[in-house]
Amino acid sequence: MKLLSWNVRGLGQSRTVNRLKNMLRDVNPSVIFLIETKLQSKRMEGVRKSCGFINGIDVASNGRSGGLSLAWKNNSKVQVRSYSNRHIDVIFEEDLDGVSWRCTGFYEAPEVENREASWALLRSLDDMPDMPWLVIGDFNELLLASEKQGGRLRSESQMNGFRMDLTDCNLEDIGYNGIWYTWEWGRLSSNNIRERLDRGVANPAWLTLFTDYHLDHLVHSFSNHCPLLLTTSSSDQTRKQMHHFRFEAAWLLDESCEGEVRNLWNSCTGNIPDRLTRISLGLEQWFIRIKKEKKIHVKALQQRLKELSESQPNDDNLEEILETKLALNMEADREEI
The missing domain is CATH 1.20.81 (Receptor-associated Protein)
Structure with missing residues (x-):
């Protein structure tokens, strides 16, 4: 399975939607988790379907902030467990072995004063300890000071709160390939800031189930967050499609x-x-x-x-x-x- 997680920073413009479609054609994921869509549910449903994802859950934005969408192709077997303005939690059933595993698309509150509520939400979701569990998305927090370059130093208490939250849920960072940061701000060297805010974390059961997964930080040309592409198996192949002549x-x-x-x-x-x-x-x-x-x-x-x-x-x-x-x-x- 291929899963794309991305803080797209708004899908209100047709050009942004077109560029998203171009990205999806290029990497061909079977599941997508989009963050900060900044759209109401009905409009996001239209965008999702135009991208070729008929099935999905769309959580409305709060005005011009927030908004989540988790969508999957028709051949994916998905059971929706819960959702809110900060998460979408589902269970996937792999076609090959019928193995089930949990995936939670997560968007931690960008406001520091709301972090405790976000961490409490993640702990409340830890209700199936024996099932393989992956949490992926924009956590808006660092695990280590070395995950930030430029700008003010991150508060150690904030990072420690995040670390303790993952420990309580028996989750660990699954690593990545590609550039080290996932978020960038500032066009000049004097104000440029780079941070690793987006990641995947998983429990030991998930890491045991998928021994040859890889998570890639993809290069991108819009949004100040980079897309995360999770491939659960190195044997995953992009399906070949029939080519019919059309004048483009x-x-x-x-x-x-x-x-x-x-x-x-x-x-x-x-x-x-x-x-x-x-x-x-x-x-x-x-x-x-x-x-x-x-x-x-x-x-x-x-x-x-x-x-x-x-x-x-x-x-x-x-x-x-x-x-x-x-x-x-x-x-x-x-x-x-």
């Missing part, structure tokens, strides 16, 4: 498209239906080549963004990060067209 509107944005159509038409003989058939086959080959080139370009941009994000921030570095994110967003816009 985005092809018209490529300078070589017109010339390719002209060359294919001129090189064909016979009646019009036969020529159109040959052109469609030729365009498919052209599209495969162009798509491969664009994929290489996007991967290069993502790799550069990863390198920049891992380096020590300075003004030149942060400026190039913005330019690289802009280039990635432009590619996402073309893809959406």
Whole structure:
């Protein structure tokens, strides 16, 4: 199973939704947990369905803050246990062995004065000690001072409260691959802050059940939080889909498209239906080549963004990060067209 958890920082604009769709097409998760949707339930349901997730639970935002959505593909077996404005708790049944395990999407209160209530909520959810349990999301807190760079030092009492909460629930951090931080603020080196606020934690039963899982911090071009992609098994494969010929509107944005159509038409003989058939086959080959080139370009941009994000921030570095994110967003816009 692939599970994507992301504080998207609002889905009120169509461009943001389109970029989310582009991300989901790229990683193809079977379950998504979205945080800070900033949408009412009905509108979030429409966004979720437009992303291809018919089934799900949508928790309304409080004005322009909050909002959660946990959604799953049709082939996932899910039992909903409880939900609130801070969590969505479900049980998954794996197809292969019929093994059941709990997953709680969690959003800890961003306000310091509300942390105790959030920690009490997590402790109250610890009511099935023998079942494998994963909690994933935005905890808005650090476990260690080393998980923060820039800005004011984190209060030791806050971090200790978080550590004690996880200990009481028999949960431990499951680690990650990728850049070390999940949240960033500030475009200049003088005010840049980086923190690891998003994570996955699990109990020993879950860690015993999934021995070859991995959690990746994905590079991103919008939201100040990075997406977390959990893969429960290294053998998980993206399903291949049937490809049907369609003329893509985005092809018209490529300078070589017109010339390719002209060359294919001129090189064909016979009646019009036969020529159109040959052109469609030729365009498919052209599209495969162009798509491969664009994929290489996007991967290069993502790799550069990863390198920049891992380096020590300075003004030149942060400026190039913005330019690289802009280039990635432009590619996402073309893809959406």
